[in-house]
Amino acid sequence: VEALLLTCRNHAPLFQRYFRAKATILQLKPFTRYDLYAPGRTSLPRFSFDRAREIVLEAYRRLSPRAADLVARVYEERHLDAAVRRGKMGGAFCYSVLPHLTPYVLMNFTGQSRDVATLAHELGHALHGLLASKRSILTFHPSLPLAETASVFGEQLLLETWLSRERRTPIRQALLMTRLDDLYATILRQAYFVEFERIAHQIAVEGATIDQLADRYLALLREQFGKAVTLPESFRWEWLTIPHIFSTPFYCYAYSFGNLLALVLYERFRQEGRSFVPQYLDFLAAGGSQSPEELLRPLGVDITSPKCWEQGFAQIHDTIAELERTI
Structure with a gap:
């Protein structure tokens, strides 16, 4: 965790570079903290439910036919509740109830591009559960730091699939900015x-x-944003609005860990191609049967080293560079 946090802090300038690119695209000067998550200037396409299924399965097929077939089981067994109806809870969730049961996915599909990304994310969780089905009820769920690995990996697969078929510059910009905002x-x-x-x-x-x-919170915000983002003084109180700080102290490292680890593994997939796939699927199949460090060792991933986390930021660097090429 120390190596992770140090590497994140050292890469604050990388996201500052993204914020400068976003400010240029949106023609916002100054670019303030309130503009941070502003959407692109062009609306993203809408999708039918069937079209969303098609593109998500295509994305997982980029990983392997087996992965796509496992994800398809959630549809085939009608374990996906995506219809919007009165009284239904919001949000999205995937739950692997028992090792031998196909996981259940809850979401509300409205046809937006973000809903397609949510599908890819939640079905990544389902893939993780299906691959770990041979583990015991006590060990098939991944540990907290690894819980988001397959889901975020799935989002990266979807982004690459979208970009491979989308040639319109404004749409590419919007896709890339949405992904970078999330990262x-x-x-x-x-x-x-x-x-x-x-x-x-x-x-x-x-x-x-x-x-x-x-004062200390504001100083960290200034370090985080540098000169790329104009920071109102009122944000010195933002920490009071973050529930995790009070209800689950130090929990937030797991978000950084899980999301960046997924990018580390995706970078390996990009570099090694098909030879990496069996190792990755075996890693998911292990569930939570060992510690994260032990599970990742066969993949050559040393989470105690800052060099490991650098590979994840290489993915972010390439995404920012792709966005800059559209300007």
């Missing part, structure tokens, strides 16, 4: 929450006031 929110932002918590717990014991805590 910022789930990797760098979460890592900085944990950095703040480490400082806050230390200085609180020493008698720090709430204003001093807010």
